[in-house]
Amino acid sequence: SQTIHQWPATLVQPVGSPLSLECTVEGTSNPNLYWYRQAAGRGLQLLFYSVGIGQISSEVPQNLSASRPQDRQFILSSKKLLLSDSGFYLCAWSVSGRDYNEQFFGPGTRLTVL
């Protein structure tokens, strides 16, 4: 069966510090991968998605970047965090090549920027 992992689960960082959140998927090959941000009491905002190694698409201009160094690894980064980067970050995966895009989510990382 497939599983998706995210770490860390929670993170408190000062403004201006760097960020690296990691997501890995097990039990599948060549998945589509996604990073979402969820503000408190709000819906999910798609930040990045990837259909393969080294292939990253960005949905919104922002202070963050993403990389996919391996097939089942997706990393969300920032060189200098802003207060507005606080939120709940969710990684998701879906089966590539399917007609319909059911996405499976990880447990999330709660980021607080102070």
Added chain:
Amino acid sequence: GESVGLHLPTLSVQEGDNSIINCAYSNSASDYFIWYKQESGKGPQFIIDIRSNMDKRQGQRVTVLLNKTVKHLSLQIAATQPGDSAVYFCAGEGSARQLTFGSGTQLTVLP
């Protein structure tokens, strides 16, 4: 642009009653919809999906109805239980092959 939204931010129901959570969408090209359940501090969990060539789909205690004429879908939960308390999101997939999420409805089950 396309949007997916929910009618009510909160919904309270008595334990044992049926719950109906509604969602509207604007993109007539959306051909696939999913309902997710998100418990506090956790990632969203898949509940049920429906394709645009269907009007209704049933799962265990849940039913999704799709009305393409008015661009509306609903999630019905039968015999609501305390464990059903969560935020429920609808999401729609359009021509861009991406999911667009609504803002969520917080369902509270009262004893």
